[in-house]
Structure formats: C-alpha cells, structure tokens
Amino acid sequence: GNSVTQMEGPVTLSEEAFLTINCTYTATGYPSLFWYVQYPGEGLQLLLKATKADDKGSNKGFEATYRKETTSFHLEKGSVQVSDSAVYFCALHSGGGADGLTFGKGTHLIIQP
Amino acid sequence: GAGVSQSPSNKVTEKGKDVELRCDPISGHTALYWYRQSLGQGLEFLIYFQGNSAPDKSGLPSDRFSAERTGGSVSTLTIQRTQQEDSAVYLCASSTRQGPRAYGYTFGSGTRLTVV
Numbered sequence: 001g002n003s004v005t006q007m008e009g010p011v012t013l014s015e016e017a018f019l020t021i022n023c024t025y026t027a028t029g030y031p032s033l034f035w036y037v038q039y040p041g042e043g044l045q046l047l048l049k050a051t052k053a054d055d056k057g058s059n060k061g062f063e064a065t066y067r068k069e070t071t072s073f074h075l076e077k078g079s080v081q082v083s084d085s086a087v088y089f090c091a092l093h094s095g096g097g098a099d100g101l102t103f104g105k106g107t108h109l110i111i112q113p
Numbered sequence: 114g115a116g117v118s119q120s121p122s123n124k125v126t127e128k129g130k131d132v133e134l135r136c137d138p139i140s141g142h143t144a145l146y147w148y149r150q151s152l153g154q155g156l157e158f159l160i161y162f163q164g165n166s167a168p169d170k171s172g173l174p175s176d177r178f179s180a181e182r183t184g185g186s187v188s189t190l191t192i193q194r195t196q197q198e199d200s201a202v203y204l205c206a207s208s209t210r211q212g213p214r215a216y217g218y219t220f221g222s223g224t225r226l227t228v229v
Contacts, residue, residue, distance in 0.1 A: 034217045043119075044156075044206075051214070100169075103156045104155065105154070
C-alpha cells in the first residue's frame with residue numbers, strides 16, 4: 001500500500017536559518033505529491049505540489065522537487081521566518097484506483113526570533 | 114461556498130453525550146472526507162464520500178461513530194456516547210472527482226471537540 005514517511009519533530013530553528021524537512025514515500029504507479037501546512041488553530045492549507053517526476057513545486061519561498069529515483073519530496077526554504085512556525089504534512093495521491101490522499105504524520109516546525 | 118465550512122468551531126461536551134459535527138463542502142465538490150487529528154498526532158482517516166456511491170467507512174474507530182451526507186452536499190459526523198479519548202480536532206475536506214491527483218484537497222478549519 002501507499003505510505004509517507006517524514007521526519008519527526010519538533011524541528012526548532014532560528015530565524016533566517018535554512019530549512020529542510022525530509023519526506024519519502026512508497027506508492028504504486030506514479031503519484032502526485034503535496035505539502036500541506038497547518039498554522040496554529042487552523043485547518044490544513046495546500047502549500048505546494050508536484051504531479052510528475054522532476055517537477056518542482058514552490059510557494060511562499062518554499063520548494064520541493066519530485067525525485068522519483070529516491071522516492072523523495074523534501075521541503076526546503078532558504079531563510080525561515082517566525083511566521084513559518086506550523087505543522088507541515090507531506091502527502092501523496094496514487095492513481096491506483098483510490099481517490100484519497102495518504103498523509104505523513106506531520107512535522108512541527110518552531111522558528112525562534 | 115468559497116471554502117469548506119465546518120461547525121461548530123469548538124464543542125465541549127460531557128462524557129456520554131452525543132455530538133453532531135457539520136461540514137459544508139465547496140459547491141460542486143463530489144468527494145468529501147473526514148479526518149481526526151488528536152493532540153500531537155497526524156491525520157487519522159475516518160470516512161470518505163464520493164457522489165452517490167456507498168461511503169468508505171473503513172477508518173471509523175468504533176460503532177459509536179457514523180456519518181451521513183445528504184443530497185451529495187452537507188455531511189454530518191455523529192459521535193454517540195462520547196468518551197474522553199474522542200477529544201480531538203475533526204477536519205473535513207472536499208475535492209472534485211479528479212481533484213486529489215491534480216489539486217489535493219481543500220480543508221475546513223476543523224471542529225475542536227473536548228469531552229469532559
């Protein structure tokens with residue numbers, strides 16, 4: 001079956017530090033890959049996505065590249081801000097017949113001023 | 114509507130009482146999902162509706178949990194005889210039939226349920 005594994009948190013960084021949150025996946029077929037962000041007290045928002053190998057999704061300074069050879073979709077940002085503090089979820093959709101997304105457990109990111 | 118609307122945003126209930134949580138998906142979205150997010154945990158899939166098809170109930174944790182979707186639009190998640198371990202944020206999401214692969218889901222802001 002499909003699965004998503006992402007690094008455990010919390011991840012604590014200082015403002016302006018470089019961020020990487022690792023995400024690897026197991027899926028049938030050729031999945032689409034997503035990063036969602038959940039700010040405190042809110043629902044999940046789509047942050048970025050990539051639908052095929054070597055695609056790069058980007059939004060709000062965050063980037064992730066779909067790496068089929070390593071089955072990875074790591075989230076990166078060059079200079080984080082306090083406002084980036086949130087929980088980040090990696091997810092996939094595989095075209096194997098099911099309609100739903102498979103989510104990772106989430107990574108809590110804390111940015112200190 | 115413009116987004117997925119959930120109500121109430123917060124609910125405090127006494128152990129043993131029944132609760133109903135409501136989700137109003139984006140107009141035209143045929144797929145609707147319920148998830149549970151416990152403190153410090155990831156997303157736990159509960160139930161999935163797609164159009165008029167029979168729902169996928171494989172994630173419901175016990176027979177105290179049930180959900181309906183009337184007219185292919187609004188959904189109600191009902192928890193009977195609530196227990197303290199039911200305390201969590203209940204998230205609803207919707208998508209078009211083809212949406213998950215290309216666009217993912219649109220989530221509501223959730224209902225925070227506290228059982229005391």
